[in-house]
Amino acid sequence: MSMRVTVKDVGYQQGPLTILKNIEYTFSSGLTYVIGRNGAGKSSLLKLLTTGVVPSSGELLYTQLVKHPQQGTYRRLLSIEEVRRVTSYLPQEFTGYPEMTVAQFLTNAAIHKGIPRARVKARVEEMIAGARLTEQSRRKLSKLSGGELQKVGLVQAMIHYPRLCILDEPFEGLDLQETLYFRQQLQKLSYHAVVIVSTHQIEQIDPLGDEQVVVIKEGQIGESGAVQRIGDLQRFFMV
Ligand SMILES: Nc1ncnc2c1ncn2[C@@H]1O[C@H](COP(=O)(O)OP(=O)(O)OP(=O)(O)O)[C@@H](O)[C@H]1O
Numbered sequence: 237m238s239m240r241v242t243v244k245d246v247g248y249q250q251g252p253l254t255i256l257k258n259i260e261y262t263f264s265s266g267l268t269y270v271i272g273r274n275g276a277g278k279s280s281l282l283k284l285l286t287t288g289v290v291p292s293s294g295e296l297l298y299t300q301l302v303k304h305p306q307q308g309t310y311r312r313l314l315s316i317e318e319v320r321r322v323t324s325y326l327p328q329e330f331t332g333y334p335e336m337t338v339a340q341f342l343t344n345a346a347i348h349k350g351i352p353r354a355r356v357k358a359r360v361e362e363m364i365a366g367a368r369l370t371e372q373s374r375r376k377l378s379k380l381s382g383g384e385l386q387k388v389g390l391v392q393a394m395i396h397y398p399r400l401c402i403l404d405e406p407f408e409g410l411d412l413q414e415t416l417y418f419r420q421q422l423q424k425l426s427y428h429a430v431v432i433v434s435t436h437q438i439e440q441i442d443p444l445g446d447e448q449v450v451v452i453k454e455g456q457i458g459e460s461g462a463v464q465r466i467g468d469l470q471r472f473f474m475v
Contacts, residue, residue, distance in 0.1 A: 238301040239322070239399045239430050240264050240311070241285060246294035248280055248455075255280045256455045259294070267426040269441055269463075270434040272452035273473060278434040279328055281452065282404050285432060286325045287316055298400070322399035324349070326406055330389035334378035338369055338388055341377060342395060349396035363391045366417070383409040390418050394425055401431045407440055415440055438469040 241263040248256040256277045263285070270278050283289045284296060298319045299311040332341050339360065346356045364373050367387045372380060377388060386409045393401055401422070407415045419440070422431050441447065443463060451458040451472050459466060 238265050240299050241430060242297045244295050246291045249292040254455060258456055261450060261457060263430050263432055265430055267422055267431045268448040268450060270450045271438055276452040277455045278452050279404055282402050282434055286323060286402050287319055324393040324398040324401050326389045326393040326403040328404040332377045332388060335376060337374050337376055339373040342391060345392040346395050351396050363395055367391050386410060394421060399429050401425060401429055403433045405434055407437055
């Protein structure tokens with residue numbers, strides 16, 4: 237069930253302020269980085285993609301590839317409810333439930349996100365170990381360091397194999413080894429999912445990777461394409 241998000245001439249205003257305009261792009265299976273300077277509009281675009289906020293103009297269409305024995309293969313338009321069921325989101329300021337422990341929070345997330353009960357414990361343990369959170373698993377979220385909390389946020393966004401995974405600055409606060417681990421996990425997830433990651437840490441994007449890049453500049457898409465084709469990303473941050 238390959239998913240696709242088509243953004244059609246989307247604009248987003250807050251009062252008199254134009255935050256995004258003429259956004260036209262199709263997000264397909266795979267990992268797409270949304271990059272741009274501070275204030276360019278990355279977070280706003282991600283929030284629109286989560287369906288959490290609605291565009292001021294234009295539309296976002298979410299479709300899924302369906303194989304039908306009689307009608308053949310076609311793209312079916314998903315309802316908002318269907319989209320939300322298969323979407324996960326890591327906001328820029330992730331807090332979770334501060335009074336829950338890491339294990340409680342992730343167990344709760346796994347259950348709510350539809351992992352079959354019998355598989356919840358194993359999946360939570362696997363993710364905690366992979367993220368190197370075993371020592372912190374009985375600690376409350378309110379007692380974690382920024383980087384530890386960020387890892388919990390990342391794990392909750394990936395735990396149920398979402399079809400659409402939207403992450404706002406997910407590598408913030410992580411060390412190099414942790415970044416590499418989560419980047420690899422996101423790459424694996426992206427074989428079967430649309431994974432969209434905003435970042436200003438462009439040095440963490442593999443210049444030889446297969447990922448796509450969308451450059452946001454002053455609320456518009458400046459350039460987009462495969463990382464290898466776009467080449468030096470640093471130039472988008474020069475004056
Ligand atoms: N609710 C809002 N009301 C007014 N202005 C807003 C609102 N949300 C965002 N903005 C403004 O819109 C612009 C884009 O913000 P956004 O957070 O999308 O950018 P960003 O690229 O994610 O930036 P950063 O990397 O600093 O988080 C900024 O100038 C911001 O101040």
